[in-house]
Amino acid sequence: MKKYTIEEINKDIELQKEIKSKINGIADKLGFEIWGVAEVKPQNTVSYLRQWIQMGCHADMQWFEKNALIREEILKWFSDAKSVIVFAYNYLHHCDNKKIAMYAHGYDYHIVINKKLKQVVSCLSEVIEGIKYKISVDTGPVHEKTWAVRAGIGWQGKNSLIINPELGSWFLLGILSTNISLLPGKEIENRCGECDICIKACPTGAIKRDGYIDCRKCISYHTIENRGEIPLDIQKCIKHTIYGCDICQEVCPWNKNKTILKNEALCILDEIDIEKILNMENLEFNNYFGKTQLKKSGINRIKRNADIYSKNRE
Numbered sequence: 001m002k003k004y005t006i007e008e009i010n011k012d013i014e015l016q017k018e019i020k021s022k023i024n025g026i027a028d029k030l031g032f033e034i035w036g037v038a039e040v041k042p043q044n045t046v047s048y049l050r051q052w053i054q055m056g057c058h059a060d061m062q063w064f065e066k067n068a069l070i071r072e073e074i075l076k077w078f079s080d081a082k083s084v085i086v087f088a089y090n091y092l093h094h095c096d097n098k099k100i101a102m103y104a105h106g107y108d109y110h111i112v113i114n115k116k117l118k119q120v121v122s123c124l125s126e127v128i129e130g131i132k133y134k135i136s137v138d139t140g141p142v143h144e145k146t147w148a149v150r151a152g153i154g155w156q157g158k159n160s161l162i163i164n165p166e167l168g169s170w171f172l173l174g175i176l177s178t179n180i181s182l183l184p185g186k187e188i189e190n191r192c193g194e195c196d197i198c199i200k201a202c203p204t205g206a207i208k209r210d211g212y213i214d215c216r217k218c219i220s221y222h223t224i225e226n227r228g229e230i231p232l233d234i235q236k237c238i239k240h241t242i243y244g245c246d247i248c249q250e251v252c253p254w255n256k257n258k259t260i261l262k263n264e265a266l267c268i269l270d271e272i273d274i275e276k277i278l279n280m281e282n283l284e285f286n287n288y289f290g291k292t293q294l295k296k297s298g299i300n301r302i303k304r305n306a307d308i309y310s311k312n313r314e
Ligand code: B12
Pocket: 045, 046, 047, 048, 049, 051, 052, 101, 102, 103, 137, 138, 139, 140, 141, 142, 143, 144, 145, 159, 160, 161, 162, 163, 169, 170, 171, 172, 173, 174, 210, 211, 212, 213, 215, 218, 220, 221, 224, 225, 243, 244, 245, 246, 248
């Protein structure tokens, strides 16, 4: 099979179309419902990040302070980047498990999507010589939502998540930044309009009208990231979850009546009794949650959350 060099592809639009159609085939096989391309230009990608950090909205996620500069400019993370290919992986499914946010019901998505992106690279390497790339699935110092907007995946809603007209916001993002130039997608205009349902529905007032989330108030932050004690006023509002929070997605009109898709890897946990979690030993915790992302939080944090949940239900 003939291999193209990066130089050949970067100057030939017809070749770029061919590569895109190859990606389309792989994306479909790997279960990505949507994907798109954003062009890398040396420019600030996260305009409000510093302000957000200065206001303390990142709570105890100090890594935001350390890598703010890199988040603002993708070339500081990957200097060869020419395009960012963004993949959306749907996780909407029917499930009885209401105590854990839906995106966390399956095998750890960081691993699942990372593997799939490596498969994309391996297919592209069959026809492209000298491909360089970097992957981020939640993990890199990359503002993934900005790239999703630029790649035409969706708009950033007032709940701060990316919304696609067909999928709603029930999808995770995988970022494949490469040294290949590809024709970029078209951005989708913001369709939130006058709606403010998510702002009103958030039990802790974490969604600010200016257009950002204050993590100090966000239940998702406290149940996943907070390693210490959860403030009492927030504890009182944790009545529906022991990990993550889906309220600002559940109420969004763009998330109603969406098609349930096939990504079974993200749906392995059944409903679990809260007493069972409270009484779990390490071995049982590992057996039950070992392959999911809850493992990273560890037994103590999950039990802390379960305890709060259970007291609020008494
Ligand atoms: C940190 C983080 C969190 C934090 C903070 C969330 C947040 N909104 O910032 C916590 C733990 C709370 C969290 C929760 C969740 N997360 Co999260 N998270 C991330 C992560 C790692 C970084 C996000 C980030 O950079 N935040 C920083 C802020 C500043 O960015 P921003 O929210 O986009 O803010 C912009 C706006 O505020 C805007 N802005 C506009 N006007 C104004 C005005 C002012 C004054 C200011 C200050 C800002 C501002 O500017 C900001 C920057 O451009 C990304 C993965 C990644 N590497 O990108 C996943 C990611 C965003 N999370 C994801 C998910 C699924 C979730 C949850 C749904 C999980 C759950 N069910 O509990 C919730 C949703 C909560 C919510 N409504 O945001 C997905 C989102 C997929 C999608 N469809 O959009 C991502 C992309 C992970 C992935 N790879 O799929 N998350």
